Amino acid sequence: MEVSKQKKGKKKDDKVATSNKKKNKVIKTAKSYSSCAVTLTVISIIVAVVAYLIYTVVFHIPELPAVDLDVWWGPNHTKLSQDTAIRPFRIVFSDAMQEQLVKKFDHHRRLEKHKSFDDTAWTYGVHSSAREQIFSFWQYKYKIKERERFFNQFQHFRTNVQGLDLHFMRVRPKVENVKVLPIILLHGWPSSFREFYDVAPLLTTQRPDYDFVFEVVVPSLPGFGFSQGAVRPGLGPFQVAIVMRNLMNRLGFTKYYVHGGDFGHVIGSIMATLFPNEVLGFHSNMPLTLAKPSVFGRVLGAVWPTILDSHNWQKIYPLKEKIEFLIEEMGYSHLQATKPDTIGITLNESPVGLATYIFDKIMIYTDAENKFLEDGGLAKYFNGSMTDLIDNVMVYWVTESITTSMRIYKEVSSVELILEQIPTSVPTWFLCLENEPFYYPEMLLRWKYPNLTGTTTYKFGGHFAALEKPQILADDIFLAVKSIKQ
Template identity: 40%
Template sequence: MANIWARILVAAVTILVAVGYKNYRDLSAPGKRPDLDNQEYWGPTLKEPYRENKAILPFDISVKPEVIEDLVSQLRRPLKAQAPLEGVGFKYGFNANELAKVVKYWRDTYLAKWSEREQYLKKLDHYQTEIQGLKIHFIHAKPKQVKGQKTKKVLPLLLMHGWPGTVREFYDFIPLLTTPSDKSDYVFEVIAPSLPGYGWSQGSSKTGFGVAQVAVVMRNLMLRVGFDKFLVQGGDWGSLIGSNVASLFPENVLGYHSNMCGNNSPMGQLRLLLASFFPSWYVDSQYADFYKGLGHFFGTIMEEMGYAHIQASKPDTIGNALIDNPTGLASYILEKFSTWTNTEFRLLPDGGLTKKFTYDQLLDNVMIYYVTNSITTSMRLYSESMVASQFALAVDSVPIQAKAGCARFAHEITHVPDSVLANKFPNLVHSSHHKDGGHFPAFELPQQLYDDFVSFVQKANF
């Protein structure tokens, strides 16, 4: 009888091992690129067949004076926000006392010098072209060659922002990229688009326009301006869209660099889970402070990700509440520039907003959303990306074959160790950890991000 039970036990263990091995093989197997329509039309329904206008035209970002006058009028209304709880800082969101200061500065100081701010925003060259039915705005910054200096190799770069950012994040970063430096053998020709639905770029009129479809538009934009091989850099949505560009179009992407590398493939998620329970297996001890485990991660999800849930489920509801509501818009956007720059800033009565940024910088970003009325269309990217049809494409399981670099800034909300990234980035040639900085390094620490980026490019030896 004992022998029978022993055989049953051996058989059961064998089956479990076999099933486990098969599941592991399935999880480890690289995904296949989905078959997407690279010319799919995303504009409003037309009565006639669509014919794409391929012209690239200079784009004027001037704001009509009556828009500014109306904004000043709205900001003159008494602020009826409830007084914050005593000692709460920014833990409950944007502190009403700080909001009153922001509104006063916006109305009395910032808008009084709007012509100066507008000229600043115009200092880079803006263009617009039509891609798949959408009018796409982008900055095109060409490299400089310094007389008497050794000629640098020029590499095209697709540079992408996220939410609630705009191209304004890159105004101190782009000049570093386009100016020759002793730190690099390269100089960069930068294409920095407003993502579809953000700023001056038109949003989709149809559902189904998630990160994979945006990636197609971004790749087509690079082809339109004449680059069939290019680098990609981005954070937030720019990281995810860039990852999709690199996964879907390996023939076009020379290299991928991000300040928010992630791996949402099934194997990546399994490794992340294991790393939380057995950190010493996955994380170099010198960087242990960057990786705080699942408890911290889920705590952050509960405290800081409520916005993502509503934007992924009812973006138009919150969008309607913010349209023609500049005070609410500033509160909603700027709260992220507090907490995402450093979660400890939540404890401060002013949210630490001016520890890393000036009011002018922050309000430039808010103004782009306000004058383009793009807050609703920007948030729809969440609802279009966090759906079953998008997950079914399984782009996250398609490895990025291009050389990759990942920069981690200390106060980013979450980090992913190299060991977890391995199956997504088999050619990870650069990995770094920075003791300062948060979610918006191009805005907060442009020189540090530049140094990291060129370090990656030098190692990759393109």
């Protein structure tokens, strides 16, 4: 009997143990499910937060900044006596200026020259042999009075806008029974209004298969050339865009087209964003946007470059190589964005120093391979003549505007980046030249320019299209506007 009781007790204990095991298993399973649920909840929250951050940081479209059309950039005491008349203006290279230039040249000639390294070309900057080539051409072959007449072949004017005396060139077409469309051409740095001298007559000449021509307005940006600079800080591209819009309104244009390159692209793009009811179309030869989705897309595109641009992906990748180029070649922009007045003093003291500084930027951005040529590509580009380039330098030298022109780099602020995140509805067209260092493919450009009407791509040309390829630029502007009008 006792054995039987022991067996029954053992069976009972085994049942209890089995039951406890099942209970423990259920408890563990419940805890496991609970733990998974907590983990999934945490992961979901993290994903949601990350998604929200990506949206707010990358894809969120900010509000349009407040626009004050009447900010005064001139001396305060001139507000009550502002002259808004449009006054004829003539470019003069004075005898006093020429005498000063001769003295500066004589001083340069007497200086002991430091020679560049052998076989370094322009990799250390402008080569000494090229420097002397520039100096010799400017001193002996550049005909100042002849160039003065060249500058005055078009009508020039000045008018006061927001306290600044602005210079602009106005070229009207001589046609009948043809639509005349106003267009403003915006230069950048270190170019000037001189950049468009070969383009303007092409735009004002009637063409077969086109029922329109242009009336061309070419301003000197505030602080550039013959346009007065601001007397206080803050006149960045955002504010310059407002000044340019007010200039066009002053001339009677409430509907107009805009073309820009370099800083002209930045300013023109802002005009299109701020004033979409006025800007009929925007054309640029710098296919660039700093819209965050575009920048983000460019970085991700490094994994599969051809998905962004199957034909021209080499223009933006390998990413490391392109970034290294910009780091090497854009040191000047950091200097000008921090201490423009310091370098300005130096450049204003030496015409040859000013010329070499400007030539270096123009030649390298025309073709990066120029740095491996001893003459920097001077014989290869711009018809092998330095006349056009010296003309541009003369604009800065005569007006002593190199310092005020460079200040635009320092005046760039967060508002310009905000405006880059706001899509513009204005029809847009890009001219994409082979050696343009700031290039984005159509897929990425559309984040900023959803109404991208078209692009034109060539296997030649560089950053300063108006100087190097005026015919191509004029042809493309006609083509773009014809497409936009249809």
